[in-house]
Amino acid sequence: MAQHQENCFCGQVDRYNGITVDSKTEPCDVALFPERLEASLNQWAKDKRRTIWFRVDLNQSYWIPELTKRGFQFHHAKQEQATLYRWLPEVEMCNVPPYAHTNLGVGAVVLNEETKEILVVRERHSIASTHWKLPGGYVEPGEDMTTAVEREVLEETGVIAKFKCMLAFRHAHRYAFGCSDIYTISCLIPQTFDIVKCDREISECKWMKLDEFISHPHVHDNNRLLASKVMEYLEHGMGITVTQAIHPINKKPISVYSVADTKDS
Amino acid sequence: MAQHQENCFCGQVDRYNGITVDSKTEPCDVALFPERLEASLNQWAKDKRRTIWFRVDLNQSYWIPELTKRGFQFHHAKQEQATLYRWLPEVEMCNVPPYAHTNLGVGAVVLNEETKEILVVRERHSIASTHWKLPGGYVEPGEDMTTAVEREVLEETGVIAKFKCMLAFRHAHRYAFGCSDIYTISCLIPQTFDIVKCDREISECKWMKLDEFISHPHVHDNNRLLASKVMEYLEHGMGITVTQAIHPINKKPISVYSVADTKDS
Numbered sequence: 286m287a288q289h290q291e292n293c294f295c296g297q298v299d300r301y302n303g304i305t306v307d308s309k310t311e312p313c314d315v316a317l318f319p320e321r322l323e324a325s326l327n328q329w330a331k332d333k334r335r336t337i338w339f340r341v342d343l344n345q346s347y348w349i350p351e352l353t354k355r356g357f358q359f360h361h362a363k364q365e366q367a368t369l370y371r372w373l374p375e376v377e378m379c380n381v382p383p384y385a386h387t388n389l390g391v392g393a394v395v396l397n398e399e400t401k402e403i404l405v406v407r408e409r410h411s412i413a414s415t416h417w418k419l420p421g422g423y424v425e426p427g428e429d430m431t432t433a434v435e436r437e438v439l440e441e442t443g444v445i446a447k448f449k450c451m452l453a454f455r456h457a458h459r460y461a462f463g464c465s466d467i468y469t470i471s472c473l474i475p476q477t478f479d480i481v482k483c484d485r486e487i488s489e490c491k492w493m494k495l496d497e498f499i500s501h502p503h504v505h506d507n508n509r510l511l512a513s514k515v516m517e518y519l520e521h522g523m524g525i526t527v528t529q530a531i532h533p534i535n536k537k538p539i540s541v542y543s544v545a546d547t548k549d550s
Numbered sequence: 551m552a553q554h555q556e557n558c559f560c561g562q563v564d565r566y567n568g569i570t571v572d573s574k575t576e577p578c579d580v581a582l583f584p585e586r587l588e589a590s591l592n593q594w595a596k597d598k599r600r601t602i603w604f605r606v607d608l609n610q611s612y613w614i615p616e617l618t619k620r621g622f623q624f625h626h627a628k629q630e631q632a633t634l635y636r637w638l639p640e641v642e643m644c645n646v647p648p649y650a651h652t653n654l655g656v657g658a659v660v661l662n663e664e665t666k667e668i669l670v671v672r673e674r675h676s677i678a679s680t681h682w683k684l685p686g687g688y689v690e691p692g693e694d695m696t697t698a699v700e701r702e703v704l705e706e707t708g709v710i711a712k713f714k715c716m717l718a719f720r721h722a723h724r725y726a727f728g729c730s731d732i733y734t735i736s737c738l739i740p741q742t743f744d745i746v747k748c749d750r751e752i753s754e755c756k757w758m759k760l761d762e763f764i765s766h767p768h769v770h771d772n773n774r775l776l777a778s779k780v781m782e783y784l785e786h787g788m789g790i791t792v793t794q795a796i797h798p799i800n801k802k803p804i805s806v807y808s809v810a811d812t813k814d815s
Contacts, residue, residue, distance in 0.1 A: 362624035453808035
């Protein structure tokens, strides 16, 4: 904890000599906030602090206009909390990294290896609702891609399928909310074959021959290109497989994806 | 544009029957804002609108406490602008997707194919500043991964190197700002060999034999595991290469990464 001065926010010191004030641990009434903020900023300037962070809860959001008046900007926000920051050093360039700016999606090539058929869907609310697509969707916060793709297939089609390997991914910019977007395509092996589609999202779902999908007039070039990667995979058998490991410093589980021969797996 | 009622925000209708109000195009004084917001919300409820979005600029951030009092939450925020939303339908579940929650980083195996040496660095400000690492860093908003990895190598080491293929990536959760993190490892071919390191970030930089790096006591298991993928790559020659294409609907450029033989490239 920083040394606490009378009428100043205490905050939490970080290893970059920054300070974080959280409105949940140091709530402050609207009438007292401006004076307390001024006193704190003066103290932090004297202490040569670098980045000052304020985590502001929804119910103390009257802090925000006072912070922005004093040079704070948004760093990120979600649901109940906004995080604002101000870089104090005057001679040094601000080195605060931006917040996450990449959306992560998954698509599934659920491949019946005997019949060479794959699961395809038509989306109910898409701009291109007549087009056949691969089942898939967004990865949830904190979710593994293997879990996400198995979940999306089950939710949309009712088919239980098991991740085998990733085949390809595309990276593009200026998608939803101005973010970049990574959409991965994985090969899954179906464990069941009966379709029970999700009526809310999906208007049609069926098994289709892979080469019919690739030449189908109602498949976008984008998906056609990705499907052609499936054909290449079926020839060389090399996919992007996953290994689970533990990070040596922070001890968190990590998934390592790399190119490997999948023919024997 | 939505039908404009006296004393209501006009906003922009989207294809999901939502409304977006932008404080830049419809500024409103602090004294008038609460009444105008109430009138608008009543109108939007009558019109059966779904998600109501407010984009609030820093200099009108006094809107935020009024919005949060009336059930709005944060969706995201950056620099000069916060985006808040409220889902109006009472019987249907909110289907607003979350904002981006994945950080994207790049690491480089700059491989001298003749000597089997790679470029390694020691970071000045890292927790583990005695450890040898691969050069790399975060991908900038809107930046391609191939550009990012070439830029980081040049910035940190002064070596000009050209992206050949991606070899592996790791995905893990609860990293910076609570986001998930994807860190990719790519093979680059050096075009120059003289090192001019970045003194601000890097304390040491040198060429090291790949097998020395893999067995070095001051290399984390994490990087050792990734480096072992380089050895596998040198055997099978199959990497994740990139193809540029154009998205068929939105006409934006896309990069498609997939597994291919790199021996002849």
